[in-house]
Structure formats: structure tokens, C-alpha cells
Amino acid sequence: MDDVFFAPGWRGERRPQAWVIGLGLIGGSWAAALSHLGWKVSALDVESESLRWAKQKNWIQEGRTEWPDKIEADLIILALPIHLLTEGLARTAERVSEGAIITDVGSLKTEICQTGISRSNVYFVGGHPMTGSEKSGVRAAHPELFRNYPYVLAPMASCPKSVVEKLTALLRQVGATVVIRNPEEHDLQVALVSHLPHLFSVALALSVLEESPSGTSSLELAGRSFRDMTRIAESSPEMWQEILIRNAPAVLASLDVWEGKLAELRTWLEEKDGEAIAETFRKAHGVRQSLGG
Numbered sequence: 001m002d003d004v005f006f007a008p009g010w011r012g013e014r015r016p017q018a019w020v021i022g023l024g025l026i027g028g029s030w031a032a033a034l035s036h037l038g039w040k041v042s043a044l045d046v047e048s049e050s051l052r053w054a055k056q057k058n059w060i061q062e063g064r065t066e067w068p069d070k071i072e073a074d075l076i077i078l079a080l081p082i083h084l085l086t087e088g089l090a091r092t093a094e095r096v097s098e099g100a101i102i103t104d105v106g107s108l109k110t111e112i113c114q115t116g117i118s119r120s121n122v123y124f125v126g127g128h129p130m131t132g133s134e135k136s137g138v139r140a141a142h143p144e145l146f147r148n149y150p151y152v153l154a155p156m157a158s159c160p161k162s163v164v165e166k167l168t169a170l171l172r173q174v175g176a177t178v179v180i181r182n183p184e185e186h187d188l189q190v191a192l193v194s195h196l197p198h199l200f201s202v203a204l205a206l207s208v209l210e211e212s213p214s215g216t217s218s219l220e221l222a223g224r225s226f227r228d229m230t231r232i233a234e235s236s237p238e239m240w241q242e243i244l245i246r247n248a249p250a251v252l253a254s255l256d257v258w259e260g261k262l263a264e265l266r267t268w269l270e271e272k273d274g275e276a277i278a279e280t281f282r283k284a285h286g287v288r289q290s291l292g293g
Helices: 025-036 048-056 082-095 110-115 161-173 183-207 224-234 237-246 248-270 274-290
Strands: 017-021 040-044 062-064 075-078 101-104 123-129 150-154 177-180
Touching: 017 025, 017 082, 025 040, 025 048, 025 075, 048 062, 075 082, 082 101, 082 110, 082 237, 101 161, 110 123, 110 183, 123 161, 123 183, 150 161, 150 183, 161 177, 183 224, 183 237, 183 248, 237 248, 248 274
Parallel strands: 017 040, 017 075, 040 062, 075 101, 101 123, 150 177
Antiparallel strands: 123 150
16 A cells, blocks of 8 residues: 555545535536435535535535635545546645545546646546436535446556545446546546437437428437437537547547448348348447347
């Protein structure tokens, strides 16, 4: 075990304390999960109504709309929009007590992880829960949101191993499956399994705007498969605009892969090669079954 100074809550010397910076879907779910584990949770958010609602749910004990001068906590969750994360990390690092662990929940990891912090005895580990909802805001939050889903931790090489172990153990308590990736690897892989599906959902939803020859609407025939596949098209346009632009090189590379697969299927369809189509479905079944659940 490396020699690391941890805040009192991590050492079991007091009730553990957390601050959640940004009380939306993910931040609110963190607050709910931690409060259910017995943590004392405080939150910072510009929306006083969100803070009031979370207090009523007993997910937080204190709420602020402005940054405090000092943050006394063992854990800080940065649940801010991507463009505010770097500033949020800097503000948190200069206010937090020694021995604290700071983590974020942003969809991209390279920029925030390379930013890091310069204070000794304050630790940062990049994080990204691979779960969510097409709904936004604290009212969509849930203490079980992370259960049975991957949660990526992206520590820099300089991060002490014991810090990652502390955060890993906590994530397992809230039911998440911890996956370790370096920041660059995360951003490449998440483009394929998270960012691309949102593009597909949007494209499929927009495809029904193409009028049929008879002038009737295809939506009248939309059943479960269409509804399931377009559900995430309801996600925040502003959030996804930012994610896709910031991770454009990786998303474009993933689109190249997908377009190649689609071209194969198109060729087999044109050639009426039923066995090739069936074999593709068999392979896809294997991928889907490997996910479990």
C-alpha cells in the first residue's frame, strides 16, 4: 500500500462527508446513493429549487448556490457540464481539505485528467458512469442509477494506487462495475459504445420525416423496436452538441467502422445472400449476450 494521507472519513474516524458540485441527474444520483450509505452529503447548484427538492428527499443535508470559502469533505463529485469541469476542478482543489478525493462524471476524460491538480495530499481520479437517462435534472435521479452498470475510472499514472482502491470500493458499494481505462483509451472507446448510439437514435427518429408515397406517416406503425431505439434521442441537445464536437475525431473514426458494417449488410441484401445476413445476426447475438442482463 502506498503512503497516502487520507481525510478522516476515509480513515473511519468520522462519518464520511461528500460534496456534490452540480445536482442534476448524475450528481443527484450520487447524492442519493451516498446518503443511503450513511454519508453526510452537501451540494452546490445554481438552482435553489433543486437543492430544496434534494433536501426534502433527505439526499443532502446542506445546499448552496454559491461556492463556499472552504470545503470540508472526504469526497467531491464534480457533476458539471463538460465546459465547466476544468474551472470546477480548480475551484474545488483550492478549497478542499487535505486528504480528499475529487472525481468527475464527465463523458470525456482526456482534457480534465491532463489538467489535474497541483496540491499535495489532494487527489483526483477521472470518472464516467456508463448509465443515465434521456431525462435530466435531479428529479430524474435515483440511488440505484449506477447499479449493475460499468463505471469507468481513468486515473493518471501519478495517481496513488490506494486512492483508486478507495474509490473503487465505494463504487462497488453503490452497485457499479468498475472498469479502469487511461483517459485517451476511454475517449476512443466511449465514442463507439455511447456517442455513436445517440447519433443512430437521432438519425432513425429523423428518418420518419421522409414522407411515404401515399403521404401517410410511418410513425403510425411505430412499435416497441422503434420506440426503444429512439428513446435516447430525447437526451439534452445542448449536452450532446458539446460531447460530440469535443470528441469529434473519435466519433468520426467510429462512424467509419459503422459505415463499413452497414455497407457489408447492404451488399449482402443487394445480392440476396441470406446466409451472410443470418451469420451477421448470429455474431451480433453473441455480442449482445456477452453484455448479460
